[in-house]
Amino acid sequence: MATPKIPTAQPFTIxxxxxxxxxxxxxxxxxxxxxLKNHAIDxxxxxxxxxxxxxxxxxxxxxxxxxxxxxxxxxxxxxxxVREKLQAYLAVSEPTSPAFIPLAExxxxxxxxTRNFSDFYCSLEHTINLLLNKTDINPNWYTVPMVYNGRTSxxxxxxxxxxxxxxxxxxxxxxxxxxxxxxxxxxxxLEMGVFLSKPLDRGQRLDINTCRDHIFGFVLLNDWSxxxxxxxxxxxxxxxxxxxxxxxxxxxxxxxxxxxxILCPRVTPQTVSPPTHLTGNENADATYDIExxxxxxxxxx
Numbered sequence: 001m002a003t004p005k006i007p008t009a010q011p012f013t014i015x016x017x018x019x020x021x022x023x024x025x026x027x028x029x030x031x032x033x034x035x036l037k038n039h040a041i042d043x044x045x046x047x048x049x050x051x052x053x054x055x056x057x058x059x060x061x062x063x064x065x066x067x068x069x070x071x072x073x074x075x076x077x078x079x080x081x082v083r084e085k086l087q088a089y090l091a092v093s094e095p096t097s098p099a100f101i102p103l104a105e106x107x108x109x110x111x112x113x114t115r116n117f118s119d120f121y122c123s124l125e126h127t128i129n130l131l132l133n134k135t136d137i138n139p140n141w142y143t144v145p146m147v148y149n150g151r152t153s154x155x156x157x158x159x160x161x162x163x164x165x166x167x168x169x170x171x172x173x174x175x176x177x178x179x180x181x182x183x184x185x186x187x188x189x190l191e192m193g194v195f196l197s198k199p200l201d202r203g204q205r206l207d208i209n210t211c212r213d214h215i216f217g218f219v220l221l222n223d224w225s226x227x228x229x230x231x232x233x234x235x236x237x238x239x240x241x242x243x244x245x246x247x248x249x250x251x252x253x254x255x256x257x258x259x260x261x262i263l264c265p266r267v268t269p270q271t272v273s274p275p276t277h278l279t280g281n282e283n284a285d286a287t288y289d290i291e292x293x294x295x296x297x298x299x300x301x
């Protein structure tokens with residue numbers, strides 16, 4: 001099958017069809033949805049109408065739930081079948097069905113129940129910007145992924161207000177002594193969030209060559225950083241309150257299947273070879289050709 005050409009002007013195309021969780025003022029029940037152009041499509045309605053009910057492995061209406069967890073952990077073949085059925089249905093459907101809801105009338109919710117998350121520190125450019133000197137990077141950074149546990153209470157969807165945190169750090173106002181005070185500098189961090197779907201039993205080890213089978217999809221992520229609090233508290237154990245003030249994600253999860261057309265070989269070589277358990281085949285080492293940009297609009301309070 002020919003690789004589809006993905007338009008860039010409209011993110012919610014039929015080639016995308018990301019998943020999220022929505023409600024409306026007229027129906028406050030949270031349920032699963034996808035999005036096409038300027039409409040959210042209520043997947044629980046499509047299932048009840050029989051559009052998706054004949055897909056093997058999709059016995060119950062998993063879309064009538066308040067998160068995507070049960071759908072995400074279904075076998076990949078089932079999820080691919082749902083995506084293909086949606087593409088075929090939406091290609092010929094008019095937005096007059098009760099399943100179509102204008103995005104302006106939709107409230108987005110956090111898409112998956114998340115009991116924990118890991119915050120990776122793997123971008124060389126980001127690390128150099130933080131440490132100001134490449135020579136200050138510890139040798140282990142080049143060998144194993146730098147990562148720490150995040151705080152799930154900080155996770156919110158984009159648009160949720162993130163309040164300026166207070167913490168302990170020294171300033172000229174406090175005569176260089178640590179003092180409890182509001183953060184002076186809030187940093188944004190343009191990152192990608194990865195939602196996993198296929199669990200491992202306790203004690204099992206993930207095979208790097210099958211890691212893609214465990215990925216449900218991706219979101220844009222802003223891990224809000226309280227710069228001065230973080231710099232004061234991070235040595236030697238790592239940041240605490242500074243990384244718990246806010247972690248915003250885009251409300252729609254773009255699936256791994258939607259991104260398959262832009263898989264490509266790694267461009268930047270890894271100068272220190274990773275250990276054997278992190279060395280995979282060509283498929284495991286592939287990456288995505290994604291270009292991101294940041295536009296900041298500030299407002300004075």
